[in-house]
Amino acid sequence: MRGTKGTVESRRGRGRKQSVFLKYAVSYLVILFIPIIIGSNQYYKTERVLVDDAAELNLQILRMSQETVDRLFLEVSDVVSAISVDNDVLGQLQNTNSPPTPNQIYSYSLLRNSLNRYIFTNKYFFDIFLTFGNSGTVVTSKTTFDLSDDTIRIDGRPFGEWVDDVSQRSNQKQYYNVNEATIGSQTYKLIAYVSPLPNGFQGKVQGSIVVFIDQRDITGLFERLVVKNGGFAYIRDPHDRIIAATSPEEAQIRLPRTDELSGTFFQTVDGRSMLVSYSRSDQNGWTYIAALPSNEVLAKAEYMRRAIIVIALVTLVLGGIAALLFAYRNSKPISELMESVADFAKGERENGKRVNVYRILQNAVTDIIDHNRMLNRRMEQQLPMLQLSVLEKMLQGSYRTEEQIRAAMSQARIELRGDRCFAIAMAAYKEGIPYGDYSADPAVQEFVLRQIRARMEGADYVVCMNGSRADVIVTLGGDGADAERQREELRRRWEEQPDDAGTEADGMRLAVGVGRLEERLTGLHRSRDEARQALDYYVPGDPRRAIWYEDLPQDSGYYYYPLELELKLMNTVKSGDPDSLDSLLRLIQEENWNRRQLGAATKKQLLTEVHGTLRKLLEQVEFAKGNGELSDRLSGLDPAESEPGWEALEEALRAVCGQMDQGKKQKSNKKTAQAVLERVHARFADPNLSLASLAAEFKLSESFLSMLFKEHAGDNFSDYVEKLRMDQACVLLKETGKNVNDIALEVGYNSDKTFRRAFKRVMGVQPTSYRDSLKA
Secondary structure, eight states: OHHHHHHHHHHHHHHHHHHHHHHHHHHHHHHHHHHHHHHHHHHHHHHHHHHHHHHHHHHHHHHHHHHHHHHHHHHHHHHHHHTTTTTHHHHHHHHOOOOOOOHHHHHHHHHHHHHHHHHOOOEEEEEEEEEEETTEEEOSSSOEEEEEEEEEEEHHHHHHHHHHHHHHSSOOEEEEEEEEEEEEEEEEEEEEEEESSSSOOOOOOOOOOOEEHHHHHHGGGGGGHOOOOTOOOEOOOSSSSSEEEESSSSSOOOSOOOOOOOOEEEETTTTEEEEEEEEEETTOOOOEEEEEEEEHHHHHHHHHHHHHHHHHHHHHHHHHHHHHHHHHHHHHHHHHHHHHHHTTTTOOEEEOOOOOOOOHHHHHHHHHHHHHHHHHHHHHHHHHHHHHHHHHHHHHHHOSSSSHHHHHHHHOOOOOOOEEEEEEEEEEETTTTTTOOOOOOHHHHHHHHHHHHSSSSSSSSEEEETEEEEEEEEEEEHHHHHHHHHHHHHHHHHHOOOOOHHHTTTTTEEEEEOOOBBBGGHHHHHHHHHHHHHHHHHHHHHOOEEGGGGGSOOOOOOOOOHHHHHHHHHHHHHTTTTHHHHHHHHHHHIIIIIISOOOOHHHHHHHHHHHHHHHHHHHHOOTTTTHHHHHHHHOOTTTTHHHHHHHHHHHHHHHHHHHHHHHHHHHOOOOHHHHHHHHHHHHTTTTTOHHHHHHHTTOHHHHHHHHHHHHHHHSSSSHHHHHHHHHHHHHHHOOOOOOOOHHHHHHSSSOOOHHHHHHHHSSSSSSHHHHHHOOO
């Protein structure tokens, strides 16, 4: 029974995997077919354009050939008209002498010369025959012979017989197709234009003008159309008689019944698909027809079709393989997740039915979304506090780089676009009570904010409010000169702006100090310190709207070393940060030695203050013990000597900072590391074991303990503890019959869900599957 049950569960697991895989595969294949369908549609449109272009090109060539032939036949008609009214020709019609007299022979010679001129001026004329019935004579451009002569035969008949036959048929001008004209030993295919003499005579025909045109010259006009294999062209008169053709046997094309003079269409001729182009002449009613095999005309379209089919097949094969690979790769984690959920829910029932894995996942995702929304609401509630913290750190100079400041501002949703900045310090007071505490009075805070909005209108700024005091951070864009111009414009506007009338009635006033412009946000703390110094110069009743730091008197009798600067100096030395220390020392020297005109006594007081700061540091870090050189240097320091004394203090502070930096970088004590490892092995089954609890137990910082543990254990703390717990869990799964929930609690997990996920991640299988594999 156990084996049967395992087989059923295994089949269900495979079914779930296949279902997920098929869903992904079908989706990818559908996406793959979309561009193929679009490409096929575009191909058919392109093929239609190519077919239309090819048909139009063939029709244009046919029309050009038709125009040439029409012009030729028009010239033939003009030549025949000119000959028919020639006096010499008309005179010969009355001649009945046979054989001819010498005068007649001379006249024939003149006629040959005239005929030669016509042939010479038209390259399409093969020859011109003049027949005179009364004398039985034929005059050509080359010779003169008797009508009964058999040397020239037309379609197997003597010329005289043939011309008599066609003359008897009609006394009108006609064109005839001569498939075989034998002249001497040569055979030709000709077109004959026969006109009676005299022209327009309605009685008995006395003679004829026969203009012969070589069919090769006519059919040569269609060479551009029929050079391809299987093509042909011919000219047909209104009586469906062939006038000229490219080959002796031409298939008859069934033209559509339409009034259009030209067009193209496809027709099957002798089992082949042909592209037929036709054009009717509006002069003589002849129809010019050209037929080309479709596969020759549409060679480009056929090539494109084959190329697209090959590309589509290759794309389909490669895309199908890629779709299956992507489906497998993307469905694998989902399948494993479903397998884990199914393993977790094994044996559970809901309303007597097996629990639906998808429903469990849906509920879990819903819980995650709800939890995420709740966290977002809490973060929105905490956002003002986060913004206040970031602004305070910026004003205190806690950030070292511009990138850190921008990242913190982005996280706190603080928008300051400019790079150059300065700080403004503000404090509210009531007339007569300048040093009162108004921090708990909301009306005072509202007054300060209202004044800030009025004064900073249009500027890019943020406010850090603290009771009745406020620090304003202002950023400016552009280069240095442009930023200074904007700052001066702000100053001018303040000078022209009156006080808030409502607040004056309540006796409220606002003291304002403005620091200097800084190039980068990293220098904002200096501008804030300058703004507060300027604010200290404010005296109640001062008419100035604001006190600007650059307006402070240069010969000040006070040194600059506020408590905040002293604390920052001490923290910087203890943290072992030499770069920040140099920056603070330059600030102290710049403010007291360069900007202020301090007397000797004032300088001595300053050096004594800094000396006292150094003493405090030594007591806190216990640095003076065993360091006689530094102690001697400090004991010999004379604060009265301002310049040498300051240099000695700088050197001493750097020495302390360097020693702290060196101590921070030293390797961790091996004994301490061993004790930590022993403690981890003893407590790894404790769910409350954490890096923070160990740091508190050994009185170390978490970062230092993490580095110490990684260095001596080879793994980070969480991976090392997880490995210990998994090893113990494997032992319990193998040697005991305890259920998974009990084992999870025994090895240090409060939740069997967390244990299952960890076991799957480390061992690759679920705990129950691992135990089953051991039994198998």
